[in-house]
Amino acid sequence: xxxxxxxxxxxIDTFLRxxxxxxxxxxxxxxxxxxxxxxxxxxxxxxxxYYAVKANPALPILRRLVALGSAFDVASPxxxxxxxxAGANPNDISYGNTIKKRRDIAYAHSCxxxxxxxxxxxxxxxxxxxxxxxxxxxxxxxxxxxxDWPLSRKFGAEAPxxxxxxxxxxKAGLESGVxxxxxxQQRDLGAWDDTLEVVAEIVERARxxxxxxxxVNLGGGFPGTYREAAPTIDAYGAAVRTALAKWFxxxxxxxxxxPGRYLVADAGVLRSEVVLVSRRSPADSExxxxxxxxxxxxxxxxxxxxxxxRLRTPHDGQTSGPVVLAGPTCDxxxxxxxxSAYELPLALAEGDMVDILSAGAYTTTYSSVGxxxxxxxxEHYV
Amino acid sequence: xxxxxxxxxxxIDTFLRxxxxxxxxxxxxxxxxxxxxxxxxxxxxxxxxYYAVKANPALPILRRLVALGSAFDVASPxxxxxxxxAGANPNDISYGNTIKKRRDIAYAHSCxxxxxxxxxxxxxxxxxxxxxxxxxxxxxxxxxxxxDWPLSRKFGAEAPxxxxxxxxxxKAGLESGVxxxxxxQQRDLGAWDDTLEVVAEIVERARxxxxxxxxVNLGGGFPGTYREAAPTIDAYGAAVRTALAKWFxxxxxxxxxxPGRYLVADAGVLRSEVVLVSRRSPADSExxxxxxxxxxxxxxxxxxxxxxxRLRTPHDGQTSGPVVLAGPTCDxxxxxxxxSAYELPLALAEGDMVDILSAGAYTTTYSSVGxxxxxxxxEHYV
Numbered sequence: 001x002x003x004x005x006x007x008x009x010x011x012i013d014t015f016l017r018x019x020x021x022x023x024x025x026x027x028x029x030x031x032x033x034x035x036x037x038x039x040x041x042x043x044x045x046x047x048x049x050y051y052a053v054k055a056n057p058a059l060p061i062l063r064r065l066v067a068l069g070s071a072f073d074v075a076s077p078x079x080x081x082x083x084x085x086a087g088a089n090p091n092d093i094s095y096g097n098t099i100k101k102r103r104d105i106a107y108a109h110s111c112x113x114x115x116x117x118x119x120x121x122x123x124x125x126x127x128x129x130x131x132x133x134x135x136x137x138x139x140x141x142x143x144x145x146x147x148d149w150p151l152s153r154k155f156g157a158e159a160p161x162x163x164x165x166x167x168x169x170x171k172a173g174l175e176s177g178v179x180x181x182x183x184x185q186q187r188d189l190g191a192w193d194d195t196l197e198v199v200a201e202i203v204e205r206a207r208x209x210x211x212x213x214x215x216v217n218l219g220g221g222f223p224g225t226y227r228e229a230a231p232t233i234d235a236y237g238a239a240v241r242t243a244l245a246k247w248f249x250x251x252x253x254x255x256x257x258x259p260g261r262y263l264v265a266d267a268g269v270l271r272s273e274v275v276l277v278s279r280r281s282p283a284d285s286e287x288x289x290x291x292x293x294x295x296x297x298x299x300x301x302x303x304x305x306x307x308x309x310r311l312r313t314p315h316d317g318q319t320s321g322p323v324v325l326a327g328p329t330c331d332x333x334x335x336x337x338x339x340s341a342y343e344l345p346l347a348l349a350e351g352d353m354v355d356i357l358s359a360g361a362y363t364t365t366y367s368s369v370g371x372x373x374x375x376x377x378x379e380h381y382v
Numbered sequence: 383x384x385x386x387x388x389x390x391x392x393x394i395d396t397f398l399r400x401x402x403x404x405x406x407x408x409x410x411x412x413x414x415x416x417x418x419x420x421x422x423x424x425x426x427x428x429x430x431x432y433y434a435v436k437a438n439p440a441l442p443i444l445r446r447l448v449a450l451g452s453a454f455d456v457a458s459p460x461x462x463x464x465x466x467x468a469g470a471n472p473n474d475i476s477y478g479n480t481i482k483k484r485r486d487i488a489y490a491h492s493c494x495x496x497x498x499x500x501x502x503x504x505x506x507x508x509x510x511x512x513x514x515x516x517x518x519x520x521x522x523x524x525x526x527x528x529x530d531w532p533l534s535r536k537f538g539a540e541a542p543x544x545x546x547x548x549x550x551x552x553k554a555g556l557e558s559g560v561x562x563x564x565x566x567q568q569r570d571l572g573a574w575d576d577t578l579e580v581v582a583e584i585v586e587r588a589r590x591x592x593x594x595x596x597x598v599n600l601g602g603g604f605p606g607t608y609r610e611a612a613p614t615i616d617a618y619g620a621a622v623r624t625a626l627a628k629w630f631x632x633x634x635x636x637x638x639x640x641p642g643r644y645l646v647a648d649a650g651v652l653r654s655e656v657v658l659v660s661r662r663s664p665a666d667s668e669x670x671x672x673x674x675x676x677x678x679x680x681x682x683x684x685x686x687x688x689x690x691x692r693l694r695t696p697h698d699g700q701t702s703g704p705v706v707l708a709g710p711t712c713d714x715x716x717x718x719x720x721x722s723a724y725e726l727p728l729a730l731a732e733g734d735m736v737d738i739l740s741a742g743a744y745t746t747t748y749s750s751v752g753x754x755x756x757x758x759x760x761e762h763y764v
Contacts, residue, residue, distance in 0.1 A: 054712055054754045075712045076755035097754070099658050099672040099710050102732070120660040122732070152714040153706070154670075161663050275481050278502040281543050288536075290481040296682075296748065303685075303715065324535075328481050330436060330457045332534040333685065350484070350504070365753045366678065369746075372436045372479070373458035376751045 008357070011382040012269055016355070023353070024272040024293030025378035028056070028360045030064045032267035036233075037068050040222065040259055043237025046244060047255040050094050052220055053079045055260030055361040056268075060381035062086035065263075073258045077104050080111055090114075094217075096179075096258065098123060098139055098155055105130035117179055117217075119157045124165055128172045135175040137217055138165045142198055144182055144191040156180065159198055163205045170211030177254070178202055179217030184261060185307070186221035187230050189239040193246065200247035215254035222257075224265025224358045227308040227340075233262070261361040268360020270298060270377075274352045275328055287323050289344060291354055294327010294334040298363040298377035299356070302336040307362075312355040315345035329372040390739070393764040394651055398737070405735070406654040406675035407760035410438070410742045412446045414649035418615075419450050422604065422641055425619025428626060429637040432476050434602055435461045437642030437743040438650075442763035444468035447645075455640045459486050462493055472496075476599075478561075478640065480505060480521055480537055487512035499561055499599075501539045506547055510554045517557040519599055520547045524580055526564055526573040538562065541580055545587045552593030559636070560584055561599030566643060567689070568603035569612050571621040575628065582629035597636035604639075606647025606740045609690040609722075615644070643743040650742020652680060652759075656734045657710055669705050671726060673736055676709010676716040680745040680759035681738070684718040689744075694737040697727035711754040 009029040016027065040049060050073040051065050057079060062072070063086045071092035072083045083093055090112030095105070098119045105116065109131035116127045119139040127134050141156025157165060162178060169176040178199050182191040196216075203213045218240065223230035244255065272293040279287055293299060301307035320343040327334035348354075367377040391411040398409065422431060432455040433447050439461060444454070445468045453474035454465045465475055472494030477487070480501045487498065491513035498509045499519040509516050523538025539547060544560060551558040560581050564573040578598075585595045600622065605612035626637065654675040661669055675681060683689035702725040709716035730736075749759040 052712075057752075057755065074755070078752065078755035078757065082755070097710070097712050099708075101655070101657050101674065120658075120662065122660055123658055126732075152717055153720075154708055154714050154717055155712075157662055273483070275483050276502075276505055278504055280502065280539055292483065300678075300750075326481075326536055328479070330434075330479050330537075332536050335534055335536055338535075350508075365751060365755075367751050368682075369749050369751050369758045370439075370460065371747045373439065373456070373460035373464070373747075375460070 008269060015380065015382050016269070016271060019380070021378065021380060024270060024291075024297060025380060026268050026270045026298065026359055026363055027380045027382060028058065028061070028264065028268040029382055030060050030267070033061055033263050034064055034068060036263045036266065037065065037070060039233050040257070040262060043233045044240050044257060046241070047218065047257040050096075050256050050258045051263055052096070052258045052260030053083065054365070056264045056364060057082050058364070058379060058381055059086055061264060062088070077107050080108055080113060084111065094137070094256070096137070100126065102126050102130055109134070118165065119155060120161075121165055121168060124168055128174065133174075135177070136169045137177050137179045137215070138162050138169070140178055140180040140195070140199065140202065142180055142195045144188065144194050159202055162202050163209065166202070166206035166211040166213055167209040170206070170209070176211055176213045177215030177217060178213055179219060179256070181219035182221040184221060185223045185226070185230065187223065189231055189235060191221070192218065192240050193243040196243045196247040214252070215256060216248070216252050217256040217258065220258045220260050220262065222259050222262035224261045224361060225310070226358060227310050265358045265361035268358070268363070270356040270359035270363060272354050272356065274348060274350050274354060277348060277350055285321060287321065288326060289323045289348065289354075290326050290328060291336075292328050293356075293377065294329055294336060296327065296329055296331065296334060296368045296371040297374055298359075298367045299327065299336055300366040301362050305337055305340045308337070308340050309359060310357040311342070311344065312357060313345055313348055314352055315347040318345045318347050320345045328374060331372070390651060397762060397764050398651070398653060401762070403760065403762060406652060406673075406679060407762060408650050408652045408680065408741055408745055409762045409764060410440065410443070410646065410650040411764055412442050412649070415443055415645050416446055416450060418645045418648065419447065419452060421615050422639070422644060425615045426622050426639060428623070429600065429639040432478075432638050432640045433645060434478070434640045434642030435465065436747070438646045438746060439464050440746070440761060440763055441468055443646060444470070459489050462490055462495060466493065476519070476638070478519070482508065484508050484512055491516070500547065501537060503547055503550060506550055506554075510556065515556075517559070518551045519559050519561045519597070520544050520551070522560055522562040522577070522581065522584065524562055524577045526570065526576050541584055544584050545591065548584070548588035548593040548595055549591040552588070552591070558593055558595045559597030559599060560595055561601060561638070563601035564603040566603060567605045567608070567612065569605065571613055571617060573603070574600065574622050575625040578625045578629040596634070597638060598630070598634055599638040599640065602640045602642055602644065604641050604644035606643045606743060607692070608740060609692050647740045647743035650740070650745070652738040652741035652745060654736050654738065656730060656732050656736060659730060659732055667703060669703065670708060671705045671730065671736075672708050672710060673718075674710050675738075675759065676711055676718060678709065678711055678713065678716060678750045678753040679756055680741075680749045681709065681718055682748040683744050687719055687722045690719070690722050691741060692739040693724070693726065694739060695727055695730055696734055697729040700727045700729050702727045710756060713754070
């Protein structure tokens with residue numbers, strides 16, 4: 001299951017060769033983020049990119065994206081501050097979290113942020129009061145399956161409720177639009193067609209009720225490169241372009257996309273060290289490989305083995321055998337992969353480095369502050 | 383499901399009334415930690431208490447426990463440093479993590495730490511080299527069910543393998559003992575009898591192979607006070623005393639216990655604010671209550687709804703209805719309770735405080751460094 005990869009990025013290779021930074025750490029090549037950004041813009045030229053800052057809020061990434069003309073999707077006041085520090089225009093910031101404290105909306109408004117996502121009337125009320133003149137994005141919940149990191153019932157309203165909230169926004173004199181999210185690491189290209197059909201119907205019904213939704217936010221869901229293959233970004237682009245042309249033949253005032261994972265995952269490598277290789281009994285064919293990085297120090301997305309990272313070791317290509325991979329804490333839940341049939345070289349030994357590939361997204365900020373006394377995941381940008 | 387509790391601790395009540403500390407935060411009454419410590423020592427007088435520092439490594443807690451004569455169970459070099467800073471004697475520190483870097487063992491040895499837990503020969507080899515003269519604790523894996531936070535296959539060896547590692551330790555001239563863990567929040571009092579029978583057999587077999595295990599480490603598993611009732615500490619004490627007398631009628635040189643949760647959980651309250659109360663549709667009987675603290679900012683033990691905290695609201699005693707409880711991040715996995723049939727007062731509104739009781743253990747250090755831009759969980763000690 002190890003993927004031998006000769007070179008990731010010359011800059012990352014150099015860093016990994018020359019640095020004596022203590023493990024575990026993530027190293028991100030910001031040029032690769034730019035490369036992905038350019039590819040996405042080419043694949044969906046009609047859409048404005050709002051980078052989902054939560055995927056990795058590091059300033060070097062935000063600064064590069066500001067320079068490229070990206071907009072930003074934020075989840076909290078601290079993410080707004082970070083974008084402004086990176087030079088973003090507040091008009092290019094969308095407050096996409098449907099769960100916002102009243103004072104946080106007021107703060108965002110005072111910063112000049114104009115667009116806010118809601119999924120219920122109670123949240124719309126807060127936005128209407130605290131951010132007068134806001135542009136309101138109403139989030140649809142539409143389960144289309146096919147995603148590795150599944151969506152729950154936590155976000156989004158059913159179609160009739162979206163229409164109702166849009167109508168209320170219209171009555172309040174607010175600009176509005178519809179957003180959805182097909183699920184992170186979505187591998188079913190039909191998800192956009194399926195959902196945009198529902199969105200088109202919502203827009204028409206809302207117009208009949210006096211609202212005038214003017215934009216559609218396609219969310220994210222574009223994949224990182226993990227163990228199981230996903231379609232190419234060109235295939236995603238074609239699916240989205242076709243679905244937009246089909247369901248919105250007259251076009252839209254604005255189309256947004258909110259990639260997070262797609263822009264930064266493949267740009268990063270997480271380096272960890274093997275702490276212990278253990279066979280419970282001398283005769284056991286299965287080895288337990290304990291790394292110095294686990295679920296509580298950056299690899300939270302291995303929860304339920306949802307995201308299955310590609311791994312690289314110094315012994316790739318040699319004979320391998322089954323392993324269970326676990327983190328270094330005393331917590332029994334700190335097991336990365338037990339059921340996903342990972343295999344690693346038999347030669348892998350204590351002290352070897354294991355590189356976890358495509359680890360630039362949802363790792364650094366997920367890390368605990370110090371569970372079991374282990375420091376937070378370190379990060380480097382090259 | 384809300385438990386009305388008139389008073390937790392005068393000091394915590396005063397803090398909650400007078401402080402304007404921003405939520406979410408944990409406030410811990412260190413006197414309650416002392417109270418629990420005294421109760422545990424009375425319940426199992428034969429045992430030396432090694433506080434599991436990972437449960438809450440705050441200095442005010444460690445200092446109080448040092449003053450009470452407690453010993454400490456640590457998982458990492460940083461936890462050793464913290465104990466020493468609090469005034470602990472290195473002889474009273476046990477390095478209980480079975481997964482240790484070679485250089486971390488050497489560091490612990492240089493600090494004067496003498497006792498190390500292992501569960502495979504490869505780890506014993508590291509300890510024998512890096513910590514000459516070590517006292518080695520070999521961890522048994524014995525699944526006895528009944529625990530809310532289940533143990534996995536991550537730790538511990540089967541009985542015959544424990545005997546083998548003990549024999550190797552004996553050959554290396556090292557002092558040795560046997561440890562086990564019945565599982566956190568263990569509610570089956572028979573777990574200790576069941577496991578100590580196996581331990582007694584291991585000790586006898588190891589003696590026949592030239593080793594001389596001199597101590598037994600009973601681990602933790604003593605409960606915090608969550609929604610579902612657990613036996614009293616006196617009942618635990620009686621079960622442990624009876625099992626020790628039955629299986630080790632001649633006594634043992636040393637008996638260790640490693641409480642974490644039991645000493646600190648009930649001493650702390652996590653205060654959070656209601657950010658949004660939402661009914662997806664006006665007709666929905668189920669409300670979603672979004673708090674400003676979730677799975678990624680201290681409430682990690684709600685994973686799979688394993689630990690079911692008691693809640694307190696300003697409207698307790700009034701008519702209540704079913705709720706789903708969720709955290710404030712854009713992550714769909716950040717849902718606390720969806721299947722555990724929680725009910726909260728219908729009057730609960732945005733801006734109300736919800737107190738999560740018995741939250742002094744496994745909260746502060748589990749918090750992420752800043753997922754979604756929300757700062758780590760704050761902590762106060764009174």
